[in-house]
Amino acid sequence: MEEVRQSSAWVVHNSSHVTIDSSGIEKVVEKMKDSIPKVEWDYEGIHYFDNGPLTVQYLFVLDALNFCFWPDKDLNYDHLAKGLKDALLNDNSAFDADRLQKYTGPQLRELLKWPRPLPLEEERVRLLHEVGFELERSFEGKASKLVESCGKSAVKLVALVTRHFPGFRDHSVYKGHQVFLYKRAQIFASDLWGAFKGQGYGEFNDICSITMFADYIVPAVLQQLGVLKYSSTLANAIQASSEIGAGTEEEIELRACSIYAVEKMRELLSIKSGKQVLSVELDLWLWSVGVQCPSLQHHRTLSIYY
Numbered sequence: 001m002e003e004v005r006q007s008s009a010w011v012v013h014n015s016s017h018v019t020i021d022s023s024g025i026e027k028v029v030e031k032m033k034d035s036i037p038k039v040e041w042d043y044e045g046i047h048y049f050d051n052g053p054l055t056v057q058y059l060f061v062l063d064a065l066n067f068c069f070w071p072d073k074d075l076n077y078d079h080l081a082k083g084l085k086d087a088l089l090n091d092n093s094a095f096d097a098d099r100l101q102k103y104t105g106p107q108l109r110e111l112l113k114w115p116r117p118l119p120l121e122e123e124r125v126r127l128l129h130e131v132g133f134e135l136e137r138s139f140e141g142k143a144s145k146l147v148e149s150c151g152k153s154a155v156k157l158v159a160l161v162t163r164h165f166p167g168f169r170d171h172s173v174y175k176g177h178q179v180f181l182y183k184r185a186q187i188f189a190s191d192l193w194g195a196f197k198g199q200g201y202g203e204f205n206d207i208c209s210i211t212m213f214a215d216y217i218v219p220a221v222l223q224q225l226g227v228l229k230y231s232s233t234l235a236n237a238i239q240a241s242s243e244i245g246a247g248t249e250e251e252i253e254l255r256a257c258s259i260y261a262v263e264k265m266r267e268l269l270s271i272k273s274g275k276q277v278l279s280v281e282l283d284l285w286l287w288s289v290g291v292q293c294p295s296l297q298h299h300r301t302l303s304i305y306y
C-alpha cells in the first residue's frame with residue numbers, strides 16, 4: 001500500500017487543519033509498549049463464518065456496504081454485520097451474484113430487518129449490483145475466486161478489488177495531488193485475515209503492508225488520545241456536528257493524518273516493544289476503543305467510502 005502511505009504523508013506535510021503531535025504518539029506508545037492490547041476479530045460474535053467460500057462472499061458483500069451509518073442515530077456497523085449474517089443463515093443463496101444484481105432498496109432494508117430507509121440506500125443498492133455484476137463477469141460469480149487469484153498477497157487483493165469495482169476506489173484530489181485511502185478494500189483483506197485467522201482464504205504474506213482503515217471513528221479516538229490536533233474551526237465544526245463535505249481539505253486531512261499517525265505509532269511501538277506490530281492490529285484496538293465510547297464526537301461526511 002505504498003501509494004496510500006506516500007500520498008497520506010504528502011497530505012500531512014501540506015496540511016492546514018489537522019496536525020500530528022509526536023509527543024502525543026510517544027505518550028500513547030509508552031503506555032502500550034509492554035502490553036499491546038490484542039483485540040480478537042469478531043469479539044462481538046456478529047459475523048457469519050463457515051470456514052469456506054461463502055464466508056468470503058459474505059465479507060465482500062459486507063465491505064461493499066460498510067460505510068456511513070451515522071445519519072441514522074440508531075444504526076451501526078453491528079446491524080449490518082449481524083443482519084447480513086442472519087440473511088445468509090436464512091437463505092444461503094442470498095448473496096449469489098445474480099441475486100445481488102436484483103436487490104431493491106426496500107428488499108435490502110427487509111434483508112437487514114431495518115424498519116426505515118437506510119442512509120444512502122440508493123448508493124448501497126447500486127454498489128450491490130456492481131459487486132454482483134463484476135463478480136459474475138470476471139470471477140465466476142464468486143468472491144473466493146477473486147481472493148484465490150491474488151497469490152496470498154493483500155497488496156494484490158486491494159489492487160484487484162479497486163481495479164474491478166469502482167465503488168471501492170476510495171481516493172480524492174487534495175491540493176492538486178491524488179490521495180489514495182482505500183478503506184473498504186483494505187478492510188476486506190483484513191477481515192479475511194481476521195476471520196480465517198491468517199490461514200486459507202485469510203493467508204497473506206504481506207499483511208504488514210495494509211494501513212489503518214480511515215473511517216470516522218479512529219480519527220476521533222486519535223484526537224482524544226492527543227495524537228491528532230485540529231484547528232479551532234475544524235474542532236468547532238465537529239463539536240457542532242456540522243457536515244464536512246466529501247473531498248474537502250478538512251476531510252482528507254482527517255483521514256490521511258490518521259493513516260500517517262498510526263504508521264508512526266506502529267514504527268515506534270515495534271522499536272520499543274522489540275516485536276513487529278501491524279497497523280491492522282493497532283486499528284482494531286483503536287476502533288474497539290472508539291465504538292465503546294458512545295460520547296465520542298466524530299466528523300460527519302456523507303460518503304460511500306467509509
Ligand SMILES: Nc1nc2c(c(CN[C@H]3C=C[C@H](O)[C@@H]3O)cn2[C@@H]2O[C@H](COP(=O)(O)O)[C@@H](O)[C@H]2O)c(=O)[nH]1
Nearest residue numbers: 041042043066067069070076077213215216218287306
Ligand atoms: N477503522 C476501522 N473502521 C471500522 C472497522 C469496522 C468493523 N470491523 C470489524 C471487523 C472485525 C472486527 O471484529 C470488527 O468488528 C467498521 N468500521 C467503520 O466504523 C464506522 C462504523 O461506526 P458505527 O457507525 O459506530 O458502527 C464505519 O465507518 C465503518 O466502516 C474496523 O475494524 N476498523
